[in-house]
Amino acid sequence: MDRPAGDPFAGDLRRLNPFHVCRTCGGATPGGPPDGDGRSTGTASGYDASRSHHRPWCPQRRGGDVEHEPLILAHELHTEALRILVPIATTMIPERTVTFEAALMAGIAQKYGGDPAHLRIATATMPDHLHHSGHRRRFLVLHDTLPGGTGYLHRMSTEAGFREVLHEAYEVVFNCPCANEEGKAACHRCLLRHVRGEEFDKADRGLAVEMLAELLEEWETASVASTDDISLVNQVESELEARFLDALMRWARQPGSGRALGSGPRLNDRRTADLRITSGDDVVHWQVILQNTIKETRPDVYFKRLDGAPLEVAVYLDGYNYHAAPYANRLAGDAAKRARLRAHGRVVFQITWDDVEHWERGLFPESPAWIPYQGIAQGRAREGYLDGGGDPTELADLIWANPIQTLLAFLSDPDADPWRRRAEAAVTGLVMPGAEMRRASPDGIGDLLTAAVRGDALPEPPPGDLMLARTADASGCPLTVVANARTRAWTALAVIDDRTAAITTDEDAHRRRWHAWLYWGNLLQFLSYGEGDGVQLAYTDLSGFDPTALAVTGGAGLLSTLSLLPLDPDDLPPGSVRESPPEPEPTRPDPHAGAAHPASASPAPAEPEASQPPDAAAPDGAWAEALDLLDPDEPHLADLARCLMAHGVPAPEVGYELGEQAWQAELAWPDAKVAVVLAGNDEEATGRYHAYARAGWEIRSAAWWDCDELAERIKAANP
Secondary structure, three states: OOOOOOEEEOOEEEOOOOEEEEOOOOOEEEOOOEOOOOOEOOOOOOOOOOOOOOOOOOHHHHOOOOOEEEEOOOOOOOOOEEEEEOOHHHHHOHHHHHHHHHHHHHHHHHHHOOOOOOEEEEEEEEEOOOOOOOOEEEEEEEEEOOOOOOOHHHHHOOHHHHHHHHHHHHHHHHOOHHHHOOOOOOOOOOOHHHOOHHHHHHOOHHHHHHHHHHHHHOOOOOOOOOHHHOOOHHHHHHHHHHHHHHHHHHHHOOOOOOEEEEEOOOEOOEOEEEEEEEEOOEEEEEEEEEOOOOOOOOOOEEEEEOOOOOOEEEEEEEOHHHHOOOOOOOHHHHHHHHHHHHHOOOEEEEEEHHHHHHHHHOOOOOOOOOOOOOHHHHHHHHHHHHHOOOOOOHHHHHOOOOHHHHHHHHHHOOOHHHHHHHHHHHHHOOOOEOEEEEEEOOOOHHHHHHHHHHOOOOOOOOOOOEEEEEEEOOOOOEEEEEEEOOOOOEEEEEEEOOOHHHHHHOHHHHHHHHHHHHHHHHHHHHHHHOOOOEEEEEHHHHHHOOHHHOHHHOOOOHHHHHOOOOOOHHHOOOOOOOEOOOOOOOOOOOOOOOOOHHHHOOOOEOOOOOOOOOOOOOOOHHHHHHHHHOOOOOOOHHHHHHHHHHOOOOOOEEEEEEOOOOEEEEEEEOOOOEEEEOOOOOHHHHHHHHHHHHOOOEEEEHHHOOHHHHHHHHHHHOO
16 A cells, blocks of 8 residues: 655645654654554554563563554754745745755855854745635745854844845855856855755756846835735736746647747846747747736736737636635626727636646546536537538537637637637537527517526517527536527627625535636637627626627627727736727627737727937938838838837838848848838738748837837847
8 A cells, every 4th residue: 555645744744754652661663563464554664573672561572462652752942033935836846945945045154154054944834824825825944953043044034134145145156167067057166065965956056046036136025014914816826827837838849849939038027938839831929928917807928929910818817716716706807807808809818727737737627617518519519610611520629628728729820710610619509408598589689688697587578580598507607698590690698696695605616617607708709700799797797788789689799899998008918009099980800801800800009108208319311211211101100110219229121021022021120130010911911920930030010019129129139
């Protein structure tokens, strides 16, 4: 029988080696008493089966039942200690924990001199009861082994004192000669003198430089009365982001996949990555922007397409304890903000902790939210997809799949028209016997929809071409589907009951419904690129739901209506397009406008954020000529050019042509391989993006370049 990996002690599993004492005489032996097969049951291997450990007068020495008591000795020490709350992701990775501990000791030795051998570091945990995160707080406890302490840690207890130690540690690891010694991850001059022998292979000088640089570059402190006051929201969400990015990197690095993910430039102090996905002669190129901050419902990761017509994908990494639990119910706000992002042309994906967990480990849970129905319903969905010209086998890999898998498939092929047809097939499977069904005309469907989403009794309107079905999926998520028999357009609404009573009555059931609600939100958004609507709603926000805005009732479409509302700038990534006031007459997205049409449905962007200073100098000759040659009808092109000129960048080549087909860019800087092109969604524009991407260039229209970012990249290539 396999033994457990450890014993629970101080909140963690640890290897414990107790000794066992005879209850009669106090004689001690390592290991536990023998079991029925004569083997020791303890964790040590030295059980004395001869019974010689018993005292001469002990009756156990002569045989009989042996009673032993397992003991572990401990002592209490009154001394100085410094407790450091560290990120969950750090303690989950032994290399990071060992490296940070060794770097901290190296900094102490450098700052105060001598050998701080009397200092020790231990790890400790405690549950995060105050903030209901469901996780444990993890600390490094730096303590003095001498009774009463020596005063070292008192000097480190201030903000300035602790920062000085970290700075000294950075100087030690950054300047260590082993950086230039091939094959050495660390040496005795930097980290190894502070590491136990069995942990030598886990100490990494380069990792120490990275960790300390991140701490010191973004140094910011705040006073709190107790570490209990520090919420783990940022830590846990940051861990989820790190795990998602790790999964993305492993996916991109699969041999023969035609995918590549590399680090990109920092954009307004945020990290970026560069993702390229190759399929045949086509290359889909994304800039991955890591938001690196948690602000309620702010997206965690943004993907900006660089090789085709502008398109942005916002990814939310949702933890149940911070979005859907009864003590942190943000569901109505989540639904409203994400609907506005979709209305302004963004594609939004919602991914949970469980999704990341299953994707990392390659697990398939017993009843996943992404299998909304089985059997006949799946057959009905496949038939619907086949009737629309699709391959039914795709649904298992793209629709009835982990949302991460669906996201990656969309990034690989972001043509919204096939995704609309897949979403229509998915909702087709919901219209099955067992669902409540009614037929109505456009005049009567509004009242029917209102009753359906609220869970009220369905009225009996005069029959018409519209068929409404109210049902729930396998996870219990309520869904309402409307099919237009004449136009074959589909509308679907997913509703989560976010009232406190609904959540607390059966929290496990609520959690399953929430997961399914997010899953359906990922799919239903594509219905809005046809003649229907896909809607994700929270029950407590239904008072603001107006069915007359839906296309099925004769309205302009819900997203077209929501596009009249401004976006919160905090919801957009750095350098993203800021929306200008919308046109008076909203229009629905056109699924045939191009491969990346969702972004083209949003209103015209405003001017670039960085503008020319009022006292900017007059343009030099090269810049003056460039300004004279600019296309006067291209929005924001002249503004961007003047902004770049004010930043002192070299004048561009105007009308640059690439390759034998002479793919043209309005402004180009060949040394930096960046260019500004005319906006467009046609085949010529897409071909141009592909040609430049294959040549290693990055091109965007003027509205999609951030002036500061572009100026920085041009200057870096032209020192």
